[in-house]
Amino acid sequence: MSPEDGSSGRLDGRVAIVTGAGQTPGEEIGNGRATAILFARAGARVMLMDRDRDSAEATRAAIAEEAGEAIVAEGDVSVEADCRRVVSTAVEQFGRLDVVHNNVGIATGDGWAEWIEFEAWEQIMRVNAGGALLMAKAALPVMKEQQSGAITNVSSIASVVAGAETMRNPPLGYKSSKAAMNAITYALAGAYAPHGIRVNAILPGLINTPMGVDAAARAFGIDRDEYIRLRDETVPLKGGMGSAWDVANAALFLASDEARFITGVLLPVDGGQSARVG
Numbered sequence: 364m365s366p367e368d369g370s371s372g373r374l375d376g377r378v379a380i381v382t383g384a385g386q387t388p389g390e391e392i393g394n395g396r397a398t399a400i401l402f403a404r405a406g407a408r409v410m411l412m413d414r415d416r417d418s419a420e421a422t423r424a425a426i427a428e429e430a431g432e433a434i435v436a437e438g439d440v441s442v443e444a445d446c447r448r449v450v451s452t453a454v455e456q457f458g459r460l461d462v463v464h465n466n467v468g469i470a471t472g473d474g475w476a477e478w479i480e481f482e483a484w485e486q487i488m489r490v491n492a493g494g495a496l497l498m499a500k501a502a503l504p505v506m507k508e509q510q511s512g513a514i515t516n517v518s519s520i521a522s523v524v525a526g527a528e529t530m531r532n533p534p535l536g537y538k539s540s541k542a543a544m545n546a547i548t549y550a551l552a553g554a555y556a557p558h559g560i561r562v563n564a565i566l567p568g569l570i571n572t573p574m575g576v577d578a579a580a581r582a583f584g585i586d587r588d589e590y591i592r593l594r595d596e597t598v599p600l601k602g603g604m605g606s607a608w609d610v611a612n613a614a615l616f617l618a619s620d621e622a623r624f625i626t627g628v629l630l631p632v633d634g635g636q637s638a639r640v641g
């Protein structure tokens with residue numbers, strides 16, 4: 364069985380929104396696209412939100428090819444009106460809302476404290492942490508009405524481990540935004556538990572996605588294969604980097620009833636990289 368199988372029926376009758384459901388161009392599949400495909404395979408009807416309509420459309424086509432049900436909603440998670448529109452369209456089209464998977468993440472213009480442009484830091488915070496907050500803000504009234512729901516924030520182990528020098532990661536804005544997502548996760552989990560709403564975060568480590576590999580190698584001017592080698596050797600678990608399907612499988616678990624007693628958890632999916640912290 365390939366790692367992307369084994370999902371059948373686990374989200375039957377559920378409605379999910381996946382943000383950032385398209386992906387940065389590159390060779391491998393991205394986290395949002397893999398998660399949306401897995402949710403649909405598990406029986407969910409999926410709303411694919413992305414600021415890049417064509418890329419979300421490619422995800423929809425992949426789902427339709429497997430006879431899954433998904434619709435595309437162009438929108439920016441850092442714009443409150445877009446988040447409200449996407450949530451209300453999901454409810455209008457599908458009748459309910461069970462899962463919000465906040466997958467959007469950017470690191471554009473990130474840098475160390477001495478040279479980062481404050482506007483770049485603000486924008487990273489706004490999109491990553493602000494986007495997760497705005498999607499929750501739009502979805503929570505619906506979930507409260509239902510007295511059920513699952514929100515999953517895609518954070519990063521960058522929020523809890525130091526950036527690797529070898530990979531030239533300057534994750535100051537990215538790190539701050541993902542740490543804020545962790546705090547939002549804890550705060551919402553506590554506040555909305557009495558309404559049956561679960562809120563968790565996934566902390567991916569080094570994943571072989573276009574954003575993690577292709578875009579980063581381009582930005583740092585490092586040969587793609589060399590960059591892959593550096594990332595692979597940083598991961599403690601045999602086999603090197605994870606794939607988007609590893610993140611998607613964790614997302615499916617947290618969205619499903621198998622995780623019905625799990626809320627307020629920051630789940631590393633990182634091949635043991637954050638275990639080094641302890």
Ligand SMILES: NC(=O)c1ccc[n+]([C@@H]2O[C@H](COP(=O)([O-])OP(=O)(O)OC[C@H]3O[C@@H](n4cnc5c(N)ncnc54)[C@H](O)[C@@H]3O)[C@@H](O)[C@H]2O)c1
Binds near residue numbers: 386412414520573
């Ligand atoms: N790849 C890794 O190694 C890694 C590691 C840790 C965490 N993550 C996290 O996983 C998530 C997905 O990563 P990926 O590598 O699949 O990324 P990706 O860049 O391939 O996909 C992100 C998608 O988000 C969309 N997007 C960007 N800004 C948006 C906005 N404001 N509104 C709506 N859509 C927007 C993009 O168009 C793109 O389709 C991110 O949150 C990232 O931080 C990735």
